[in-house]
Amino acid sequence: xxxxxxxxxxxxAGRVMSRKRIVSFALPALVLTYLTYVFFAFGVPDLIAKxxxxxxxxxxxxxxxxxxxxxxxxxxxxxxxAIEGESKGAYAEGASPDWVALGEETIIDLxxxxxxxxxxxxxxxxxxxxxxxxxxxxxxxxxxxxxxxxTGDIPDWVNASKNRVAVTTEAGRLSITRNRTxxxxxxxxxxxxxxxxxxxxxxxxxxxxxSRAFAGEAGAIAQDFWTNxxxxxxxxxxxxxxxxxxxxxxxxxxxxxxxxxAFLAARNFAPLLAVRMATRRLFDFIRGVDALIWTxxxxxxxxxxxxxxxLAILITDTxxxxxxxxxxxxxxxxxxxxGVQSTGAKPIQRYRFGVIPQITPVLISQILYFLESxxxxxxxxxxxxxxxxxxLLTQAIxxxxxxxxxxxxxxxxxxxxxFMDWLSGLLRRKLIKGGKDGH
Amino acid sequence: xxxxxAGIRDLGSIQDDYLALTRQKRLYSFILxxxxxxxxxxxxxxxxxxxxxxxxxxLDNFFxxxxxxxxxxSGKLSELPGHFVTFFPALIETVNIAAAATLIGAIAxxxxxxxxxxxxxxxxxxxxVFRRIMDISRAIPEIVVALVLxxxxxxxxxxxxxxxxxHTAxxxxxxxxxxxxxxxxxxxxxxxxxxxxxxxxxxxxxxxxxxPNWLSYALLRFEINVRASAILGFVGAGGLGYELKNAIxxxxxxYDEAAAIFLLLFITIIxxxxxxxxxxxxxxxxxxxxxxA
Numbered sequence: 001x002x003x004x005x006x007x008x009x010x011x012x013a014g015r016v017m018s019r020k021r022i023v024s025f026a027l028p029a030l031v032l033t034y035l036t037y038v039f040f041a042f043g044v045p046d047l048i049a050k051x052x053x054x055x056x057x058x059x060x061x062x063x064x065x066x067x068x069x070x071x072x073x074x075x076x077x078x079x080x081x082a083i084e085g086e087s088k089g090a091y092a093e094g095a096s097p098d099w100v101a102l103g104e105e106t107i108i109d110l111x112x113x114x115x116x117x118x119x120x121x122x123x124x125x126x127x128x129x130x131x132x133x134x135x136x137x138x139x140x141x142x143x144x145x146x147x148x149x150x151t152g153d154i155p156d157w158v159n160a161s162k163n164r165v166a167v168t169t170e171a172g173r174l175s176i177t178r179n180r181t182x183x184x185x186x187x188x189x190x191x192x193x194x195x196x197x198x199x200x201x202x203x204x205x206x207x208x209x210x211s212r213a214f215a216g217e218a219g220a221i222a223q224d225f226w227t228n229x230x231x232x233x234x235x236x237x238x239x240x241x242x243x244x245x246x247x248x249x250x251x252x253x254x255x256x257x258x259x260x261x262a263f264l265a266a267r268n269f270a271p272l273l274a275v276r277m278a279t280r281r282l283f284d285f286i287r288g289v290d291a292l293i294w295t296x297x298x299x300x301x302x303x304x305x306x307x308x309x310x311l312a313i314l315i316t317d318t319x320x321x322x323x324x325x326x327x328x329x330x331x332x333x334x335x336x337x338x339g340v341q342s343t344g345a346k347p348i349q350r351y352r353f354g355v356i357p358q359i360t361p362v363l364i365s366q367i368l369y370f371l372e373s374x375x376x377x378x379x380x381x382x383x384x385x386x387x388x389x390x391x392l393l394t395q396a397i398x399x400x401x402x403x404x405x406x407x408x409x410x411x412x413x414x415x416x417x418x419f420m421d422w423l424s425g426l427l428r429r430k431l432i433k434g435g436k437d438g439h
Numbered sequence: 440x441x442x443x444x445a446g447i448r449d450l451g452s453i454q455d456d457y458l459a460l461t462r463q464k465r466l467y468s469f470i471l472x473x474x475x476x477x478x479x480x481x482x483x484x485x486x487x488x489x490x491x492x493x494x495x496x497x498l499d500n501f502f503x504x505x506x507x508x509x510x511x512x513s514g515k516l517s518e519l520p521g522h523f524v525t526f527f528p529a530l531i532e533t534v535n536i537a538a539a540a541t542l543i544g545a546i547a548x549x550x551x552x553x554x555x556x557x558x559x560x561x562x563x564x565x566x567x568v569f570r571r572i573m574d575i576s577r578a579i580p581e582i583v584v585a586l587v588l589x590x591x592x593x594x595x596x597x598x599x600x601x602x603x604x605x606h607t608a609x610x611x612x613x614x615x616x617x618x619x620x621x622x623x624x625x626x627x628x629x630x631x632x633x634x635x636x637x638x639x640x641x642x643x644x645x646x647x648x649x650x651p652n653w654l655s656y657a658l659l660r661f662e663i664n665v666r667a668s669a670i671l672g673f674v675g676a677g678g679l680g681y682e683l684k685n686a687i688x689x690x691x692x693x694y695d696e697a698a699a700i701f702l703l704l705f706i707t708i709i710x711x712x713x714x715x716x717x718x719x720x721x722x723x724x725x726x727x728x729x730x731x732a
Contacts (some may be wrong), residue, residue: 018650031542031546034542035539038538038600040533040601041532041597042539042594042596042597042683043597044597047593047595050590051592051593052590052592055591056591059590097674119718219725226571242489245482245485245486246484248648249482249483249486253479253638281654284712287712288708288709289705290666290678290704290708291666291670292666292668292704293701293705294684297501297504297505298497298686300500300504301492301497301498301500301501301504302490302494302497302502303490303492305488305490305491307489308490308497310482310483373485376580376581379578379580379582380581380582380670383582383674384673384674385548386491390582393583393586394674396584397587400558406587410583413579414575414579414581415579417578417579417580418574418578426704436713
C-alpha cells in the first residue's frame with residue numbers, strides 16, 4: 001500500500017518536474033523567438049548599417065565642448081572670430097582671443113605646434129602640421145582651391161576635391177571653399193554660459209564677480225546672466241516653470257473633476273446601476289481615447305500653448321483618477337459613516353466627516369504620484385502642443401546645431417523630474433502621516 | 440469636593456481648548472483652500488495667457504474638430520475598412536514597439552531589482568549603484584532618449600523601443616524590488632546549503648515566489664507603453680502615431696484616414712486594457728488564494 005503510494009507520488013512528481021522543465025525551456029525560447037522576429041521586423045541590421053557615426057560623435061563632443069570659428073570671407077578678405085560661428089557669440093570688430101593674431105596676416109595658433117596662417121595675397125592659406133609639414137592653399141575664382149602638399153600623396157585626414165578642402169587634425173579643423181576659409185578650434189566646456197562677450201563680466205573669475213556683486217553690481221550681474229542671449233536662462237527657467245505648471249494644473253484639475261464623478265461610479269454610493277455603468281464607461285472612454293488623441297483634439301480647439309497641455313493632462317487624468325477614486329470609495333468602512341449618521345449628521349456632513357477622511361490618504365498619495373509622473377508627460381505633451389521645456393528640447397534637436405544646449409536641457413529635465421519625485425515623496429510622507437495623526 | 444470642582448472647571452477649559460483648536464484647524468484648512476484656489480486660478484490664467492487660443496473661445500469649438508471628423512468619415516464609411524487594412528501594419532508596429540520594450544525592459548528590471556534588494560544581491564556593496572541606475576533611467580523622459588536616438592539612428596521603431604525599454608527598466612525595477620522585499624529569504628538559505636550558485640538561488644528560490652506579481656506589474660506597464668509608443672510615433676518614431684501625424688497634417692478631405700487611425704488606436708487601447716486588467720486580476724487573486732491555502 002505504502003509502496004504503491006510512493007510510486008504514485010514519484011510518478012506525479014516526475015510529471016510535474018518534466019512539465020516545469022519544458023516550461024523553463026519553452027518560455028525563454030518563446031521570448032527569444034519574439035525578439036528575433038522584432039529584430040528583423042524593425043529592420044535592425046539595416047539600421048545599424050545606416051546609423052550615423054558622425055552624428056553620434058558630434059553629439060558626444062558637443063555635449064562637453066564648444067568650438068570657435070575663425071572665418072575669412074574670400075570675396076572681401078574680412079576675418080571674423082565667433083564662438084560656435086554665431087553672431088550672438090561673435091567677437092567685436094578687431095578683437096580676438098589671444099591665440100588668434102589679426103592683422104595683414106592672420107596667424108591662428110591651434111596649439112601643439114599647429115599653425116594656420118591666412119595670407120593676404122590670392123586668399124592664401126598655410127597650415128603647418130607638426131611631423132608632416134607645411135601645406136599651402138590658394139583660392140582662385142576660376143580654378144577653385146589650388147593645393148600644395150609636402151608629400152606626393154594626400155594623407156587620409158585631408159578630404160580634398162577641386163573646389164573644397166577639409167583638413168581634420170587633433171588640434172582642429174580647416175575648411176576651404178571658394179567663398180570662405182574657416183578654422184575651428186575645439187575647447188572643453190560650455191561657452192559663454194554665464195556671460196556673453198558683450199557683457200563686462202565676461203572672462204572674469206568667480207571671485208572677482210562675487211566681489212563686484214558685493215560692491216553694488218549684483219543687479220547688473222544678475223541682469224547680464226539672466227538675459228544671456230546664447231543660453232537664454234530666463235526663457236529656460238520660464239519653460240521649466242511652464243512644464244511644472246502644466247503638470248500641476250492637469251493633475252489637480254483632473255482630481256477635482258474626478259472626485260464628484262467617482263461617487264457616481266462607486267457601488268456603495270450610487271444605487272442606480274444605470275448611472276454607475278454610464279459613469280464607468282465614461283471613465284473607460286476618456287482613458288481609452290488616450291493623451292495623444294486628446295492633445296490633438298484640444299490643440300485644434302484651444303490653439304498651441306501650455307493651457308492646451310494642461311487640459312490634455314486634466315482630461316486624461318480625470319479618467320484614471322475617476323477609476324482609482326471610485327475603487328477607493330468602494331473600500332470605505334461603512335461603520336464610520338454610520339457613526340457620524342448616529343449623531344444626526346445630514347448627508348453632506350456624513351460625506352465630509354465619514355467618507356472624506358477615510359479616502360484622503362489614498363487621494364493624496366495618488367495625486368502626488370501622478371503629479372510626479374505628469375511632469376514627465378508634460379515634457380512630451382509640451383513637445384506636441386508647443387509649451388515648456390519639451391518644446392525647447394525638440395527645437396534644439398531639430399536645428400541640429402547646438403548639442404550642448406540639448407544636453408543642458410536634458411540635464412535640466414532630469415533634475416526637474418528628480419526634484420518632483422523627491423517633492424512628491426516628501427509631501428506624501430508628511431501629509432499622510434499628518435492625516436493619520438489628525439484622525 | 441475641591442477636586443471635583445477643579446475637574447468641572449477643567450472640563451470647561453478642555454472644551455474651550457478643543458473648540459479653539461477646531462476653529463484654528465478650520466481656519467488653517469480655509470486658508471489652505473484659498474491658497475489652493477488662488478494657485479489654480481492664477482495658474483490657469485498664466486497658462487491661458489501664453490496659449491495661442493483662449494479658453495472660452497476654445498470651449499465653443501471644442502467639438503468642431505471631432506464633429507468635422509465624424510461627419511466626413513461617416514460620409515466615406517465604405518472606405519473605412521480599407522483604411523483599417525492600410526494602417527494595420529502601423530498598428531502592429533506600435534504594439535510591437537510596446538511589447539518588445541516591455542519585454543526587454545522587464546528582463547533588465549528583473550536583474551536590476553534582484554541586484555538591488557538586500558538579502559538577494561550578488562554584490563551587496565553595489566546595491567546603491569544599481570538603485571541609482573534605476574532612478575536615473577526612470578527619471579529620463581522617453582521623448583528625450585527617443586529624440587536623441589532618432590538623430591543618431593534615423594527615424595523608425597528602434598529609437599522608440601530603446602527609449603521605452605530604458606524607462607521601463609527603471610520603473611519596473613523599482614516595483615519589482617518592492618515585491619522582492621516581501622519575498623521569503625528562507626528558500627535562499629536552503630539552496631545555499633546545497634551549494635547553489637547565485638543564478639540558481641534566484642531562479643529556484645525567489646522567482647517562483649514573486650513571478651505572479653512581477654507579471655502583473657509588467658502587464659500594467661505594457662498598457663502604459665502602448666500609449667507611450669503611440670505618442671513617440673507622433674514625434675517621428677514610426678508606427679500608428681507617425682501615420683496619425685501625417686493624416687492630420689493633410690487636413691480636410693483626408694479626415695477619413697485620421698478617423699480610421701483614431702478608431703484603431705482607441706480600440707487597441709481598450710482591448711489591451713481590458714485583457715490585461717482581466718489577467719492581472721486573475722494573477723493577484725490566484726496569488727491570494729494560494730496564500731490563504
